[in-house]
Amino acid sequence: MSQTLNSSSLSAPQRLVIASRESRLAMWQAEHVQDCLKKLYPDCDVQILGMTTRGDQILDKALSKVGGKGLFVKELETALEDGRADLAVHSLKDMPMVMPEGFDLACVMAREDARDAFVSNDFASLEDLPKDTIVGTSSLRRESVLRAKFPHLEIHPLRGNLDTRMAKLDRGEYQAIILAAAGLRRLGLESRIRTYLPYDPYTPAAGQGALGIETLSKHPNIKQWLAPLNDLATWYAVSAERMVSRQLGGSCEVPLAAHAVWGAGQMQIHSFVASVDGKAICLANGKAAVQSIEDAEALGLAVAQDLLAQGAADLIPKISK
Numbered sequence: 476m477s478q479t480l481n482s483s484s485l486s487a488p489q490r491l492v493i494a495s496r497e498s499r500l501a502m503w504q505a506e507h508v509q510d511c512l513k514k515l516y517p518d519c520d521v522q523i524l525g526m527t528t529r530g531d532q533i534l535d536k537a538l539s540k541v542g543g544k545g546l547f548v549k550e551l552e553t554a555l556e557d558g559r560a561d562l563a564v565h566s567l568k569d570m571p572m573v574m575p576e577g578f579d580l581a582c583v584m585a586r587e588d589a590r591d592a593f594v595s596n597d598f599a600s601l602e603d604l605p606k607d608t609i610v611g612t613s614s615l616r617r618e619s620v621l622r623a624k625f626p627h628l629e630i631h632p633l634r635g636n637l638d639t640r641m642a643k644l645d646r647g648e649y650q651a652i653i654l655a656a657a658g659l660r661r662l663g664l665e666s667r668i669r670t671y672l673p674y675d676p677y678t679p680a681a682g683q684g685a686l687g688i689e690t691l692s693k694h695p696n697i698k699q700w701l702a703p704l705n706d707l708a709t710w711y712a713v714s715a716e717r718m719v720s721r722q723l724g725g726s727c728e729v730p731l732a733a734h735a736v737w738g739a740g741q742m743q744i745h746s747f748v749a750s751v752d753g754k755a756i757c758l759a760n761g762k763a764a765v766q767s768i769e770d771a772e773a774l775g776l777a778v779a780q781d782l783l784a785q786g787a788a789d790l791i792p793k794i795s796k
Contacts, residue, residue, distance in 0.1 A: 488700050490520040494551040494560035497525040498636035500658045504686055505564045507661075508584075511704055524560050526550050548689070552578060555691050562697060563689040567682030567713055568655075570689070572721040581698040582688035583713055585706035587657035589684035589734060591617060591677045593670040594644060594659070595651035600670045604628055604651060611640070611649040615751055619730035620676050621653070623753025637662065657684040678732035678745050681716035685709050711737040711771045712744075715761075718775030719746050723782065729791055733775070740764055742771060746778050748787040757785040 491512060495505035502525065509521045527550070548570060551563040555578070567583065574580055598604055604625065611633030612618055618630050633640055633649065637658045644652050659668055688704070690697045716733035723731055730751055735744035742765040749756040759781035763774045 487516045488519045492560045493523045494554040494563040500637045508564050567685040567687035568680045579692050581690040582701040583710040584686040586709040587684040589679045590656045591672040592656040592668040608650045611652040615730040619749035619753045679734045681720040681733040682713045708737045714768050714771040715775035718772045719779045722779035757782045757787040
């Protein structure tokens with residue numbers, strides 16, 4: 476894939492419809508893309524089609540038990556297929572690691588802060604939490620690290636959109652929760668963050684903090700219209716991360732982390748696969764010159780192979796049963 480796509484030869488779009496989940500964060504993301512497109516194409520009518528997905532409806536079970544992250548995208552993909560929408564905006568970490576046939580990850584926008592955030596009304600940090608404190612998280616990846624570092628804490632599942640999760644904290648159902656910092660920052664809730672968790676050991680999920688735009692493969696013109704919104708450094712980084720996850724069957728059922736940073740032609744990536752109880756973990760790091768998506772994916776593949784050589788595959792079946 477080339478680093479830039481030439482959209483100058485296309486006539487400007489007249490109308491574009493963005494499919495989005497209806498949560499406040501998802502709508503912020505869709506409106507952000509809408510604003511960017513209006514600046515690029517002032518005469519274009521850019522609309523948002525808000526939708527409720529199964530992932531939004533099923534709140535009483537962990538994602539790993541009900542079908543994983545794909546529950547957040549299927550209805551949006553249906554809207555693309557039947558022509559109600561031209562593009563769908565997702566948090567990239569919610570997108571399947573292997574795109575369904577006929578669909579493209581057409582655009583990756585500049586990444587927000589990719590770190591996890593500690594949020595609590597009563598405590599300043601994880602280290603301050605007393606024995607048996609209830610900590611909420613939606614992520615097996617986070618759960619594995621918390622159980623390894625803080626075995627005295629009670630780690631409970633936390634579902635719902637960002638506002639729902641914050642409301643559960645404020646009602647006292649949890650004494651602390653762990654969330655992606657990006658969502659809090661995008662909604663102007665940065666003041667609720669007590670501590671940003673360091674990348675080591677709290678390595679983020681593949682794609683965390685980045686926005687991905689999905690289109691149908693049969694509409695390359697839409698991909699070209701989106702090209703100016705691409706952020707090359709982010710796309711390189713998430714390509715490596717998603718390759719790690721893809722090789723290891725990355726889903727909500729696997730405590731898998733992958734985070735890459737690209738700059739000045741060089742990429743560094745850190746990754747782990749763990750057991751949910753945090754008692755077993757495989758760690759792998761990589762560094763290489765990266766000048767293309769293919770280079771980034773090659774580095775991701777090497778890191779995945781390192782994890783597998785350490786025995787990561789032995790952890791995955793225990794998690795996926």
